[in-house]
Amino acid sequence: LIVTANEQNAYFQVVFKAMDFIFPEYAKISKHIGHGMLRFASGKMSSRIGNIITAESLIEEVEKMVEENIAEQKLSEKEQKEIKEAVSICAIKYSILRQAIGGDIIFDFEKSISFEGDSGPYLQYAYTRAKSVLEKAKQEKVKSSLKLMPEEISEVEQMLCRFPEMVGRAGREYAPHYLATYLIELARVYNAYYAKVKIVDAQDKYSPYKVALSSAFAQVMKNGLEILGIKVPERM
Numbered sequence: 001l002i003v004t005a006n007e008q009n010a011y012f013q014v015v016f017k018a019m020d021f022i023f024p025e026y027a028k029i030s031k032h033i034g035h036g037m038l039r040f041a042s043g044k045m046s047s048r049i050g051n052i053i054t055a056e057s058l059i060e061e062v063e064k065m066v067e068e069n070i071a072e073q074k075l076s077e078k079e080q081k082e083i084k085e086a087v088s089i090c091a092i093k094y095s096i097l098r099q100a101i102g103g104d105i106i107f108d109f110e111k112s113i114s115f116e117g118d119s120g121p122y123l124q125y126a127y128t129r130a131k132s133v134l135e136k137a138k139q140e141k142v143k144s145s146l147k148l149m150p151e152e153i154s155e156v157e158q159m160l161c162r163f164p165e166m167v168g169r170a171g172r173e174y175a176p177h178y179l180a181t182y183l184i185e186l187a188r189v190y191n192a193y194y195a196k197v198k199i200v201d202a203q204d205k206y207s208p209y210k211v212a213l214s215s216a217f218a219q220v221m222k223n224g225l226e227i228l229g230i231k232v233p234e235r236m
Contacts, residue, residue: 001174002032006102009034033174036104038096041111058107063088065113066121070236083233087113087121090230094120097228098180118184121236123225126187128236129194130218137200137211144215145208154197155189156213163220167227176228183224190217 002012012032019027040053053061066087070080091112098118099105111117115125137144159182166182169175199210222232 002030003035004032005037006034008032031174033101035101036099038105038107041106041108058092059088062091062109062113065109066091069113069115075235079235083236086231086233087124087236090120090124090225092120093228093230094123094180097176098184100177101175115236120230123183123187123221124230124232125236126191127218127221127225127232128234130190130214130221131234133194133199133214134211134218137207137214140200140202142200142202142207142211144212146212147208148205149209150206154193154213156186156193156217159186159189160216160220163224167224170227179224179228183221183228186217186221186224190214 004012009032012034016027016030016032019030063084066084067080070083070087073080075083092107095107095112096105112119113121115121134144162182163186166179170177170179193213197210198204199207199214201207204210225232
């Protein structure tokens, strides 16, 4: 897979035509994907006017903003460093991968690191929220179980069932934005479930099922993010 800016599309049509004649075995297993350019919400980058930014400086800038956001949390220096790196890379990667192939990528610093809305850190936070639920269940000795299920299922189950379909489509069409969009929808559904349902309750006969549902959500979210090349911290 060769990914370049759309400006190179015509050039690679010639390259692949030449490959058909010279290296047909490679032409059969190769594909060119034209994509848009990364631009900032504040305007277009241009080498002519000197507002080009390197990948390293972009990461550093996002890390500074993330560090400010987590400064008040009671975390060790090691935890802060790990979370800062994981959240910063996630913010940038998700901002790129959420965009459909072919269109320009608009990068907004504030939105990219937000723990609310359509952002990578929002997904990481949803995962760590589910992990905290599982930790609470462990402390209160509520074991995960699917033996006793409520009569009505929630949107969480319905969304979880779509995971294999979304992964398959993203792979077949070389379009990771399908998976990115799915994960955002899944996180929103789980967060809504978390807000209205008491998941861990030793007196509730359905609590083991709710805990199992939270466990399934956490696993699918982690798997989905890892497919996108994004690490998930265990705590945020």
